[in-house]
Amino acid sequence: MVTLAEVARHAGVSASTVSYVLSGKRSISAATRERVEQSIRELGYHPNAGARALASSRSNIIALMMPLRTDMYVPVMMEIALAVATTARSHDHDVLLLTGEEGPAAVRRVVGSGLADAMILMDVELDDARLPLLREAGRPAVLIGVPADATGLTCVDLDFTATGALCVEHLAELGHRDIAVIGEAAAVYERHTGFAERTRDGLRARAAELGVGLLHRSCEGDYAAMAGTLSRILDERPGTTGFIVQNEAAIEPLLSLLRQLGKAVPEDVSVVAICPDQVAVQASVRLTSVAIPASEMGRRAVELVMDKARGEKKDLLDLLPPRLTVRASSGPAPAPR
Amino acid sequence: MVTLAEVARHAGVSASTVSYVLSGKRSISAATRERVEQSIRELGYHPNAGARALASSRSNIIALMMPLRTDMYVPVMMEIALAVATTARSHDHDVLLLTGEEGPAAVRRVVGSGLADAMILMDVELDDARLPLLREAGRPAVLIGVPADATGLTCVDLDFTATGALCVEHLAELGHRDIAVIGEAAAVYERHTGFAERTRDGLRARAAELGVGLLHRSCEGDYAAMAGTLSRILDERPGTTGFIVQNEAAIEPLLSLLRQLGKAVPEDVSVVAICPDQVAVQASVRLTSVAIPASEMGRRAVELVMDKARGEKKDLLDLLPPRLTVRASSGPAPAPR
DNA sequence: CTATTCAGTTGAAGCGCTTCGACAGGGGTA
DNA sequence: TACCCCTGTCGAAGCGCTTCAACTGAATAG
Numbered sequence: 001m002v003t004l005a006e007v008a009r010h011a012g013v014s015a016s017t018v019s020y021v022l023s024g025k026r027s028i029s030a031a032t033r034e035r036v037e038q039s040i041r042e043l044g045y046h047p048n049a050g051a052r053a054l055a056s057s058r059s060n061i062i063a064l065m066m067p068l069r070t071d072m073y074v075p076v077m078m079e080i081a082l083a084v085a086t087t088a089r090s091h092d093h094d095v096l097l098l099t100g101e102e103g104p105a106a107v108r109r110v111v112g113s114g115l116a117d118a119m120i121l122m123d124v125e126l127d128d129a130r131l132p133l134l135r136e137a138g139r140p141a142v143l144i145g146v147p148a149d150a151t152g153l154t155c156v157d158l159d160f161t162a163t164g165a166l167c168v169e170h171l172a173e174l175g176h177r178d179i180a181v182i183g184e185a186a187a188v189y190e191r192h193t194g195f196a197e198r199t200r201d202g203l204r205a206r207a208a209e210l211g212v213g214l215l216h217r218s219c220e221g222d223y224a225a226m227a228g229t230l231s232r233i234l235d236e237r238p239g240t241t242g243f244i245v246q247n248e249a250a251i252e253p254l255l256s257l258l259r260q261l262g263k264a265v266p267e268d269v270s271v272v273a274i275c276p277d278q279v280a281v282q283a284s285v286r287l288t289s290v291a292i293p294a295s296e297m298g299r300r301a302v303e304l305v306m307d308k309a310r311g312e313k314k315d316l317l318d319l320l321p322p323r324l325t326v327r328a329s330s331g332p333a334p335a336p337r
Numbered sequence: 338m339v340t341l342a343e344v345a346r347h348a349g350v351s352a353s354t355v356s357y358v359l360s361g362k363r364s365i366s367a368a369t370r371e372r373v374e375q376s377i378r379e380l381g382y383h384p385n386a387g388a389r390a391l392a393s394s395r396s397n398i399i400a401l402m403m404p405l406r407t408d409m410y411v412p413v414m415m416e417i418a419l420a421v422a423t424t425a426r427s428h429d430h431d432v433l434l435l436t437g438e439e440g441p442a443a444v445r446r447v448v449g450s451g452l453a454d455a456m457i458l459m460d461v462e463l464d465d466a467r468l469p470l471l472r473e474a475g476r477p478a479v480l481i482g483v484p485a486d487a488t489g490l491t492c493v494d495l496d497f498t499a500t501g502a503l504c505v506e507h508l509a510e511l512g513h514r515d516i517a518v519i520g521e522a523a524a525v526y527e528r529h530t531g532f533a534e535r536t537r538d539g540l541r542a543r544a545a546e547l548g549v550g551l552l553h554r555s556c557e558g559d560y561a562a563m564a565g566t567l568s569r570i571l572d573e574r575p576g577t578t579g580f581i582v583q584n585e586a587a588i589e590p591l592l593s594l595l596r597q598l599g600k601a602v603p604e605d606v607s608v609v610a611i612c613p614d615q616v617a618v619q620a621s622v623r624l625t626s627v628a629i630p631a632s633e634m635g636r637r638a639v640e641l642v643m644d645k646a647r648g649e650k651k652d653l654l655d656l657l658p659p660r661l662t663v664r665a666s667s668g669p670a671p672a673p674r
Numbered sequence: 675c676t677a678t679t680c681a682g683t684t685g686a687a688g689c690g691c692t693t694c695g696a697c698a699g700g701g702g703t704a
Numbered sequence: 705t706a707c708c709c710c711t712g713t714c715g716a717a718g719c720g721c722t723t724c725a726a727c728t729g730a731a732t733a734g
Contacts, residue, residue: 046449050390051720112383388690
């Protein structure tokens, strides 16, 4: 392996000069810089990551903690992870992939060993066990998702409360008076995942304000579960004409079942989904939807965490406003019989 | 930050003794070990990753190169990544997440800087630009997927050729004489992704051997594309009674379209999928399928790469044998009219 | 013409760990 | 009893980089 010392010798300068050329922390004459850069290229030099980390006590690595579970939002998680990785690279950082498996201990380990300079946590629960550790660690950190108590922490997320409200508004404006919500699997609510509860709150609050009926049901992602949930909803509220779906896996089953029941979309019932645009476009009916801006969230998380690493300390809540795109699955409510 | 020297002082031993307690590379008396471990716990010591990497020239990090594209197999990729991360942890390693974006340069960078001790590459193409670099780098590496020329490299993958053959066999045994294959999106074949081509080869070879008709069509994952592809298939081969699907996104659209055409599954047509078991079980018809053992692949990749890092040099091709699970979507071919 | 400044460069001191060679002392062997 | 070996421990030499203080010479100010 080529070392900095060899580059220095090759270029006829001292090691520190090479280091300053690399870091740009001191002014270097154009001639010297050129010579050093030439040597670096010729020798194929790459600075040794460990030595660099030891000397500077910065690793240029961001840790990304992903959920271990895969019971929801797999494409969203993936898109966020890829966005985090590419954005991190554009800041000359790499990404360390941690899973939820290790739990809070992972935070301690990564912080204690100086493996990563900063952390991004996904799948944050309302009362997340990792948060106390994170606060006391004093490392730059950003959460994707919003816990119950976000003081001292920076969070990025879609504004799910507003998202819920927006979905209800859209259907209400179209004249729908009875709306059913197909939510995430029950387990998601049981572990108090922030986004799921916030969406539900937003839905309920707006529905109450607008005086429309709202039935919220959790639902597993398989066809059979969707069939059961749907028939129970229609038993309880036969006049339901609007559906809001926040469960990617349930979308196709729902559309398929509605078709079988002879309910045309959007003539008889309207469907609004909360999902990535790609999913909405690829569904068997092009879905009116509120997009989950996964890439944007990943990108923002990295930008924010880099800002914090640079010392700009702003503990803020970065809630992305929801955008609803009208496609082919929503229309005016049918005239009441 | 607590350092090893502080632990040594606290325990009343030398720094090297602490180091040997940690690494187990020299014998240490039970009493001393106990005392040192006690000090480590009391002080909350974590070895500094950079210093360790510098001194030992091993980073205890495995780099995982993921595809940047998300036009296929997102859940599979995710599952592999999570399996890699958790298995790596059980070997006391961490995972660095790289995207395809940087391309071959990423290999050079990671190897050159000593950031990672080993690499795992996903989404390997038949003639992958990263492979020459990998070979000359001389780092332990494992590919998930099989390139055209695998000499000097270790690969893990499902045996897709056998998978194709197995699907055809199953349908042929049930009496189907005309089989259509719904493949991945055209782009996947255009960039010569190994698994897609191998599957096609396996399908064709076995079909020829068994004397059954086989029509292979690439297909995008959306409903409209699937509708077009299906109608073209049925135009060309109206007698088609067996479908093999290797495109997760196309599964539900296909089932939904068959339903609309009044073709009952499995009475009129049989469907065999190549997909993770979870997808097969959650579909609107429980699908007969060949599983893509994503977790197993991720796990194996890590085990193999760790073996290589330990010096056991075996350049092998670890092809997992396909397993076909019969579920509710395949049955005897209907009697010819 | 000397004093001051400043851009450009350097030497040296670590950063916290691993690992090698050395050594003390307690067994076993001859 | 003298020798060797083995176990357990230690001191010291780096690993390759960053960064600080210090120095040089040229440019500027007084």
